Amino acid sequence: MSETRITTTNQARKPHHVHAVSELPKSLLVRPPFTSSSRSNTNRQLAYGFCPECNDLNTYYDWCSSCIYYNYISSNAVWTSGDRLLDKFIREAQRQAVSRHNFIEWIPFLRFENVTYLHGGALGDVYEAVWSDGYPQAWDYDNQKFMRYNNTKVVLKFIETPSNGVSEWFLNKIRGYIEWHQNSGDRYIIHCYGVTQDPDTQNYALVLEHAADGSLRQYYTNNRSELNWEDKLNILHMIINGLRTLHSAGILHGNLHTANILQIGNIPHISDIGLCNTADSTCTNRLFGVLPFIAPEVMLTKSYTRAADVYSFGMVLWELSTGAIPHADCPHDEQLAIAICRGLRPPITDTIPSCVATIIRRCWDGNPSNRPSVEELENIIWAWYEDVSEESGTKIAMEFKKSDALRERMLRALRGKGEGRESRSWSRWRNKRGKTVEGKLHCHPLAVYKSRVMVFPGLEEWINGKENEEAKNIGGKEDGNVKVKTNERGENDKKMKAIDGGKNNKIDSGETNKNSDGLDNGKGMKELSVKGPQNTDGVVDSGTRKKTNNLTRDKETPHKTEFSLSFGDIASSVLFKHRHH
Known part of the structure; x- marks a missing residue:
């Protein structure tokens, strides 16, 4: 310019x-x-x-x-x-x-x-x-x-x-x-x-x-080898600082995710503000956004609160912590929406520092009143950043240092420069899962990371069904518009089991947890662990057209998009397994 x-x-x-x-x-x-x-x-x-x-x-x-x-x-x-x-x-x-x-x-x-x-x-x-x-x-x-x-x-x-x-x-x-x-x-x-x-x-x-460096997701993918925890905490602090300023002005975001946090250099800038303009306004009565980033109470009531923005920030924190994309291995449909309302969350891997894992769980709490405020999050993340940047030697600083060391080991493995059992383990893991040499991971073709209006009749039926008092009478303290269930600590890190015609199909997101009451609402639930390509918001290149006399618009062309393999997934299945052999 x-x-x-x-x-x-x-x-x-x-x-x-x-x-x-x-x-x-x-x-x-x-x-x-x-x-x-x-x-x-x-x-x-x-x-x-x-x-x-x-x-x-x-x-x-x-x-x-x-x-x-x-x-x-x-x-x-x-x-x-x-x-x-x-x-x-x-x-x-x-x-x-x-x-x-x-x-x-x-x-x-x-x-x-x-x-x-x-x-x-x-x-x-x-x-x-x-x-x-x-x-x-x-x-x-x-x-x-x-x-x-x-x-x-x-x-x-x-x-x-x-x-x-x-x-x-x-x-x-x-x-x-x-x-x-x-x-x-x-x-x-x-x-x-x-x-x-x-x-x-x-x-x-x-x-x-115009954001020259693309979305936060693109920025992380392009710079993952250079970004350590000090860099990530700096980015996270700027994001939560902006969100705090927004809430202080009485404004909700309503659609926070990593594709509409845009990077100009190393500075994140939040975009797409104001699905609901003010915290005390009546919001549009529809489900809008990117499904994995939408809080469960929003799915139940179609009403947004500050706590819903905190839930979305928890997903942003998880994505930066793992390098993975939430719920990338399943269709983003009404069955996933029901599963999220029942407590399904992405896995908390051993590669995430325990202090970060605790905050992620709190942001994801089923009861909105149990989630931290943006002011508390800003103070916590700033304290982490100071500990890490000053190399204070505290327990928290050592956790981040350990996570960075693990990240470096995984980078060496990805580049083929690892030695001994570590490199061989990575090779076996990669070949077993059928991944490419570059370590790319496909997402499900029906995983949509583009903001959209969603109409889920099955979700509405589940909420309103007489046999499903679960959605109406979920235990927990009421916060604004909805009562939601408070899960026990760590419960969100376990898999929920889907029931499909009597067959148990796993949702590929962590340890297995049998769900006694199922996820199918009496109808059966499709398998949520199919891999495949995916369309994404902010990353899609659906064709470039120059303006002549008018703005002609093409339909978006379906295509395959690959995302970088999560360090958390690799480390959990290779390094920590190898460490205990």
Whole structure:
């Protein structure tokens, strides 16, 4: 991305009141008060300095919210999105913006070049493009326009728009980005630059920051040989810090998973905010997201809470701890949903440090009230990071060091540089399971890691069935909208046994545990341990198309995607088995 900035001089600034603004509504000319309470005037003076036009304290670096708003609407008075509700929303957001990070614009579609199709989504298609103007950096008081980073690469996330105009849900998506930046500045969240509209389809799109390094899942796969526990804890702390800021602002995420945590360098940025906008709002009455990351109480009630975000974070923590993908060996269907509601979780392997395993179990607890808060998680992960980075020699630090040493041994085995029984054991394990030399692992063809709307009649029947009071009267403390069962410690690490026509089929996710009441709801349950290819969110390359006169959209092409083999799976079946021989 090339950076082009308009330079300014130190000459005297013209007073802002000389602009001809008689054509603007008076309501838009009221100077917005500075609303941030996170900094005292002294701190702001030291950090941000003074506005060169009004001599008041800046609200951010090179940013005086009142002057910029007043000058911007003076020079950009005539524009419309074509939707009165959206126009009002954008103008109000501009009025309240205290920095460039929560300033949004209406961006004409003609300002985008090289519009290229990336992939389809449940809510609309996703494109990448080059925004010729670029996002604003600071206000040029002499030329009365923004200094911008020209030719900025962006992502256009289209939302299928109803014929009667934008919906409140669409505005909530934008509001989620804005309010988070209002509280967190530029930390750990993808920027929303504004809104545009495809003139051919009439669909609106969010204009979002482009993440050059892909999703967290891609980043881990591409850099797994370099990422140790210190690196992973640093990433996890930034993620939970962003989630804490979100919850502090009263906003839920509602769809947190490793494919919508995007990497810019080594910094994670959370995207796809605001399935439900606020923690006390009534959320959409549907099941949406990636099934393995959805908390069981959400499946039961279709209502989201802060605790549901914590459950999803527990899956992110597990994926970074093991290098594996949750529930990758079975279809993501209503039978898996029922199994999750009954307590099925991915395996906690011996390769995960015990302190991390404990936190993962707490995040996955069937009773939402037993899960840790994001504040507690942030403190715990930061304490771990300090122990590891300072090489304190504590028991916890030694656990992480031991896990890193095991990781190095597995890397040597994967590269064929191991010696003796370790290398031979890896070779036997690999050949026994029919894996390739590179150590790739196929996922089930019906394992879907792409956000989608899910309709599971069997799950609803299981919840509402008279013979299944289990879903309605599960023991445990009530938390918000649902009562859920509290499993005994470690119970989630055991396999649940499926019953299919009297035959016992294993769910391949850890030690075997016989489930006396079954998982079939009296109908039988399909085997959940079939291996195969898989489609994934954020990793799918469903074809690239350039924009010509309109945005043509292709159906996604089925394909096979391979994922790197889990160190946890390898180590559990090879090294620890070998250690006890």
